[in-house]
Amino acid sequence: MPREIALADALVPGLLLVFVGCLLLLWLVDTIVGRFGLYRFVWHPPLFRLALFVCMFGAAGLLLFH
Amino acid sequence: MSTAMESPPAASPRWPWLAAFMAEERAAWIFVAKTLLAMYITCWLAMLFQLEQPATAMITVAIVMHPQSGMVLAKSFYRALGTLAGSLFGLALMSAFPQQRELFLLSLSLWVALCAGGATLYRNFAAYGFVLAGYTAAIVTLPAVSNPLAVFDSAVMRVSEVLLGIIVSGVVSDMVLPERLRDLLRRSAREHFAHFIDFARGSTGGSIPRRDMEQAHMRFVRAAVQLEDLRASVIFEDPEARARSSRMRLLNQRYMAASTSFQSVHHLINRLQRSGRDNVAAALIALYAPIGEALSPEPALQQIPGVLAPRLQACEASLPTLVARLREALPETAWLEFDTGADLVRRFASEMREFTALEASLRAGHLSGSVEAVRFSRGNDYLGAAVSVLRTFLTMSALSVFWLISGWPFGSSAMLLATIFSGLFGASAHPITAIVNTLVGYAAGMLAGYAVTFWLLPGGDGFTMLIIATLPFLLIGPYLSTRNTLPGVGAGYTLGYVYILALKNPMVYDPTHFLNDAIAQVVGLGLTAVAFVFVPAVTGSGWQRRRQLVQLRRQVVLAASAPLEGLLYRFESVNRDLFQQIVTHTRPNSDESRSLLAWALSVHECGRAVIELRQDMADSGLPAAVGEAVQHAVQTIGRLYQQPSAAHWQQADAAVDRAIAMTAHHLAQARSNCQSALTHLHLLRSALRDDESAMAPYISSVAEPIHAS
Numbered sequence: 001m002p003r004e005i006a007l008a009d010a011l012v013p014g015l016l017l018v019f020v021g022c023l024l025l026l027w028l029v030d031t032i033v034g035r036f037g038l039y040r041f042v043w044h045p046p047l048f049r050l051a052l053f054v055c056m057f058g059a060a061g062l063l064l065f066h
Numbered sequence: 067m068s069t070a071m072e073s074p075p076a077a078s079p080r081w082p083w084l085a086a087f088m089a090e091e092r093a094a095w096i097f098v099a100k101t102l103l104a105m106y107i108t109c110w111l112a113m114l115f116q117l118e119q120p121a122t123a124m125i126t127v128a129i130v131m132h133p134q135s136g137m138v139l140a141k142s143f144y145r146a147l148g149t150l151a152g153s154l155f156g157l158a159l160m161s162a163f164p165q166q167r168e169l170f171l172l173s174l175s176l177w178v179a180l181c182a183g184g185a186t187l188y189r190n191f192a193a194y195g196f197v198l199a200g201y202t203a204a205i206v207t208l209p210a211v212s213n214p215l216a217v218f219d220s221a222v223m224r225v226s227e228v229l230l231g232i233i234v235s236g237v238v239s240d241m242v243l244p245e246r247l248r249d250l251l252r253r254s255a256r257e258h259f260a261h262f263i264d265f266a267r268g269s270t271g272g273s274i275p276r277r278d279m280e281q282a283h284m285r286f287v288r289a290a291v292q293l294e295d296l297r298a299s300v301i302f303e304d305p306e307a308r309a310r311s312s313r314m315r316l317l318n319q320r321y322m323a324a325s326t327s328f329q330s331v332h333h334l335i336n337r338l339q340r341s342g343r344d345n346v347a348a349a350l351i352a353l354y355a356p357i358g359e360a361l362s363p364e365p366a367l368q369q370i371p372g373v374l375a376p377r378l379q380a381c382e383a384s385l386p387t388l389v390a391r392l393r394e395a396l397p398e399t400a401w402l403e404f405d406t407g408a409d410l411v412r413r414f415a416s417e418m419r420e421f422t423a424l425e426a427s428l429r430a431g432h433l434s435g436s437v438e439a440v441r442f443s444r445g446n447d448y449l450g451a452a453v454s455v456l457r458t459f460l461t462m463s464a465l466s467v468f469w470l471i472s473g474w475p476f477g478s479s480a481m482l483l484a485t486i487f488s489g490l491f492g493a494s495a496h497p498i499t500a501i502v503n504t505l506v507g508y509a510a511g512m513l514a515g516y517a518v519t520f521w522l523l524p525g526g527d528g529f530t531m532l533i534i535a536t537l538p539f540l541l542i543g544p545y546l547s548t549r550n551t552l553p554g555v556g557a558g559y560t561l562g563y564v565y566i567l568a569l570k571n572p573m574v575y576d577p578t579h580f581l582n583d584a585i586a587q588v589v590g591l592g593l594t595a596v597a598f599v600f601v602p603a604v605t606g607s608g609w610q611r612r613r614q615l616v617q618l619r620r621q622v623v624l625a626a627s628a629p630l631e632g633l634l635y636r637f638e639s640v641n642r643d644l645f646q647q648i649v650t651h652t653r654p655n656s657d658e659s660r661s662l663l664a665w666a667l668s669v670h671e672c673g674r675a676v677i678e679l680r681q682d683m684a685d686s687g688l689p690a691a692v693g694e695a696v697q698h699a700v701q702t703i704g705r706l707y708q709q710p711s712a713a714h715w716q717q718a719d720a721a722v723d724r725a726i727a728m729t730a731h732h733l734a735q736a737r738s739n740c741q742s743a744l745t746h747l748h749l750l751r752s753a754l755r756d757d758e759s760a761m762a763p764y765i766s767s768v769a770e771p772i773h774a775s
Contacts, residue, residue, distance in 0.1 A: 010218075034305030037431055045304075046135075046240040 001064040015061060022057040093133065094548040096243055101131045101544040104238040105564075106533055108231050113529075113571040117230070118223045121568045122205070126231025128560040131239065131544070136247030136303030137191075138239040142232040143302055144195030149228045151195075152181075152202025153221045160207050164214035167470060170207075175462035177203055178485050182492040183455035186605070187446045190298045197489035200458075202228070204485040208478040240303070248304045251296040258289035259425055260369040262321065266328060266418065267361040267368070274332050276758055280663045284649065286325040287666075290639075291646040293318055294442040310428060312437055317424045319440050322638040324417040326674050331410045333671060334749065337756055338403065346400045349392045350407040356381045356388065357415050371426035378419040385412055402730075406745040406752070443636045445644035447613055450604040454492040457601035461488050461594060476586035483590030488597060495606035495651060500554045501595040507546070507558025508591060512584050514539040514559075515566035519580065523573060532569070539563060562587070606651030615662060618644045618669055619707045625673040626704030630684055634677050641670060664760035669707070671753050676700055679746040686739035689732050692725070696743060699725040703750065706764075715754070715764035722751045 001018075004011045026049065039045040104127045112120035130145060132138050155177060163170035181200030185193040206224050210217040265282055274282075297315070301308040331354065338347040360374070360381035367373045389408045396404055461484050469477030487504070491497040522535035543563060547556025566584055568574075604610045618641065625637050645666045652659045679700060683693055702721040706714040729744045754761055 030305035031309065034307075034309040037306050037309075039306060044241075046244060049305075050237060050241065 003065070015065070018060050018064060019057060022053060022060055025056055026053050093245075094545060096245075097131075097133045097548055098541050098544045100238055100242055101127070102537065102541060103242065104131060104235045105540070107238065108234045109532075109569060110529060111234065112227060112230055115226070115230070116571075117227050118220075119227060119568070120570065121564055122224060123227040123231040123234075124564045124569070125561060126228050127235045128543070128557075128564055130232060130235045133245055133548070134247045134250070134299075135239040135244040136299045139236055139302035140299040141191045141194060142236045144191045145198050146229060146232055148195035148198025149202045149225055152199040152204075153206045153225050155199070156203040156206035157217060157221050159203065160210065160214055160217040167211070170211075171466035171470070172463065174204060174207065175459050175466060178462055178489065179455045179457075179459035182458040182489045183451040185489060186451045186454045186493040187448075189444060190295060193493060197486075197492075200489050201482075201485050204482055208482055211478060246303065247296065247300050248307055251293070251300045251307070254289075254296065255293060256369075258293065258321075259371070261285065261289070262325065263361055263369055263374065263422075267358050269332065269358075274336070276336070279329065279332060280667070283325075283329065283663065283667060283670075286322075287642045287645050287649070290318055290322050290325075290642045293321075294639075312439055313424065313428055315440050315442060316437050317421070317428060318442060319635050319638065320417060320421040320424060322642060323634065324414065324421045326638065326670050327410060327414040327417055329667060330671050330674065330749070330753075331407070331414055333667070333756065333759075334407050334410060334752060336758075337752055338407070340758075343400065343403065345396060346403045346407065349396055349404055350411065353385070353388060353392055353408060353411050356384060357411070357418065361418075371422045371429060375419060375423040375426045378415065378422055382412070382415045382419050385415060402744070402748055403752075405741070406748040409742065409745045410749065440632070440635045442639040443643070445614070445617060445640040445647065447604075447610055447617070449613065450610050453601060453604045457597050458488045458492065460601060461597040464597075465590070465593060474586075476582045479583050479586035480590035480593070483587045484594050487591055487594040491594070491598070491603075493605055494603065497598045497603045498595055501591065501598065503552060503554035504558035504561075505588070505591050505595065507543075507552075507555035507560075508562035509588065510555075511543065511559040511562025511564075512566045512587070514542070515563045516580065516584075518563075519567060519575065520577065524575065536567065536569075611648050611651060611658070614644055614648045615665060618648070618665060619710070621669050622673045622676060622707035623704040625676045626680075626700045630677075630680055634674075637673055637677060641666070641673070661760070668753065668756075668760040671759075672703065672707070672750060675746050675750045675753065676703060679743060679750070682739075682743040682746060686743075688729075688739055688743060689736060692728050692732050692740065692743070695721075695725040695728040696747065699747065699750070703754075706754075710761075710764055712764045712766050715761065716766055719751070719754055722747055722754065726751065 001014050003014050005014050005017060006012070029052065030049070033039055039048070042048045105124050108123045108127050109120050112123045117123065126145070130138055130141050132141065159170065159173055159177070163173065178200035181196045185196035187193075188196065202224065206221045207217060210220040293314070297307075297311060297318075301311050307314075331350075335347050335350050335354075338344075338350070357378070360377040362368060363373055363377065389412070393401060393404055393408070462481065465477070465481050465484055468474070469481065474480075487501060491500055494500050518536055518539055523532070526532060526535050540560070540563060543556050543560030545556070546552060546559060549556070565587065566580065621637060621641055621644070624640075625633065628636075645662075648662055649659070652662060679696065682688070683696055688696065699718070699721040702714070702718040706718040726744065726747045729740050729747060733740045733744065753759065755765060756762075757765055
């Protein structure tokens with residue numbers, strides 16, 4: 001994946017798009033998990049969500065840019 | 067065992083005030099610590115990423131931080147939206163008028179003004195997003211105003227700084243000792259549920275004094291609006307709450323529908339008793355009794371919806387036989403009145419069943435299937451918003467003109483501050499006090515900023531020294547903002563301090579620039595206050611309250627004429643939103659408050675009956691002549707509420723009478739179609755002739771003397 005992407009002639013870091021994509025993915029996961037109330041089995045839901053996001057973003061970033 | 071359990075509480079309240087004080091201080095200091103943590107992390111990251119103005123990111127944190135994490139996340143979400151919209155508009159504006167400063171400033175003032183007006187039309191933090199959209203356009207373009215080519219970089223920098231601040235404050239407030247808004251929502255939802263159930267159970271005697279009814283109504287309304295406000299913020303905090311959001315909305319609608327029916331039933335019984343028709347009233351009370359019974363299982367279970375719902379269902383199924391039995395016992399002349407009441411009681415029973423069943427499924431967490439999508443509509447005052455637009459526009463253009471004519475180098479700072487505060491205070495009820503408070507805090511913050519910038523900071527080196535030098539004065543701000551005694555001072559202090567400190571890497575020390583900037587900012591803030599003197603705030607003013615009362619009455623016109631699709635939900639929620647807006651600014655127990663309550667109850671009862679009546683007309687094919695008469699009655703009632711007068715009352719009363727006669731005449735041919743229309747018409751007539759309601763001044767003696775007492 002290119003490091004910079006031209007959106008309407010403005011160069012945008014590719015990582016930013018990955019970040020936004022991961023946010024959308026997290027939102028999707030949240031919707032599904034919240035629907036079934038699975039966060040109740042987690043000690044600290046916000047911390048878990050943050051960790052999940054870091055994992056997703058880290059994995060996507062490493063896979064695409066490494 | 068029991069003595070051991072009881073002894074610690076007996077020993078501990080030696081200094082109860084101390085425990086309370088400590089609990090309060092603890093919450094306040096946790097908030098201060100979280101704010102400072104978020105601020106310094108933001109500052110560090112901003113310096114690490116080499117952003118231009120770390121101060122902007124820190125100010126974002128200062129504005130967004132709130133003790134409850136749901137509030138922070140909701141605020142952040144709308145702030146991000148507002149920032150993106152504002153910076154895009156700023157870019158467009160700069161590319162359209164790079165050379166024409168007059169046109170540029172005019173359009174900028176207009177944009178900021180429109181955003182400030184838009185903010186008054188929204189509740190919660192959506193309003194805040196509008197303020198931000200205006201303010202960001204200004205912070206993106208104003209620094210680049212003499213160098214238009216730099217505006218894109220400026221926009222990218224501002225957006226990065228603001229988003230950095232938002233992300234850090236969101237993460238910190240959600241991770242570190244979070245205070246959950248969800249718990250508050252759950253607690254207050256249960257409290258309101260319990261209160262409503264208790265009230266419905268406690269009134270099996272039938273007649274409730276009007277005064278108690280009014281108090282209960284105020285509470286029901288406050289509950290409905292409060293729950294909606296909380297829900298709108300909690301969905302950002304908790305994915306589970308988001309999944310339940312549509313159910314919570316529907317629950318609130320059912321709550322409102324049930325409370326309206328409840329009032330109608332009791333007003334009808336009250337009226338019957340007052341007009342000496344005790345036999346009908348007694349029959350209705352007897353009909354109501356099973357509902358009270360269904361709501362009274364053994365005391366421990368009285369507020370458990372899962373227990374109440376099946377009992378209410380059983381009760382609802384048993385009502386028709388009871389209706390038939392009670393009807394037999396009454397003389398034939400009283401049947402119409404009894405049918406009207408019986409219909410209402412049955413409607414109330416079925417609404418209560420739906421309400422408790424939904425509450426039970428929410429508590430049990432059964433979320434299978436989808437539910438009807440409903441919205442809580444709000445009642446807006448567009449003229450009030452227009453006043454806000456005008457005021458902001460005048461402030462901004464006055465400052466622009468002054469800036470252009472005087473060539474003041476710091477005019478942009480003054481404009482920036484004016485933008486922020488005219489937006490933030492546009493919807494506030496006492497803006498001048500708020501601005502003066504903020505100004506005091508702001509000035510104090512700038513003084514502290516002066517001391518820190520020129521005495522403490524130059525001696526230190528490195529980020530740790532920066533924290534040590536700035537922290538003691540910084541923590542005053544968030545701490546003050548947790549005190550309710552001085553609203554605005556804390557926020558003003560933090561903003562003034564962080565703004566004027568303008569932390570940078572490397573730091574720039576320039577006393578002349580510092581003083582000029584400080585003066586410009588105070589002028590900007592002061593001018594905002596002056597603008598509120600010339601174009602006063604409308605929120606909560608007598609003028610707006612009168613307009614809103616008219617709007618509340620117009621709700622019946624809406625009920626009489628708007629398309630039926632989703633009308634009931636819109637009617638119930640806008641009614642409550644309007645009522646809540648007026649009642650917050652009305653003195654309790656004043657004449658105004660009494661008249662408002664009387665109108666609100668009357669609008670609820672009549673509007674609901676009109677909607678039900680129109681529903682009948684749409685559902686069942688009424689005979690053409692009847693349909694016409696009913697339609698005419700609905701229209702005249704709409705006219706009565708649009709412009710209450712004795713003449714309109716007479717017309718409405720006559721039209722309803724005629725429709726009743728017409729319907730009764732056709733009853734024999736089309737019983738199934740006409741029966742429910744007849745009871746609703748009868749309810750309307752009885753509500754119109756209620757001499758304790760808001761209609762009292764318009765009732766003329768032509769009406770048959772049913773209110774002899």
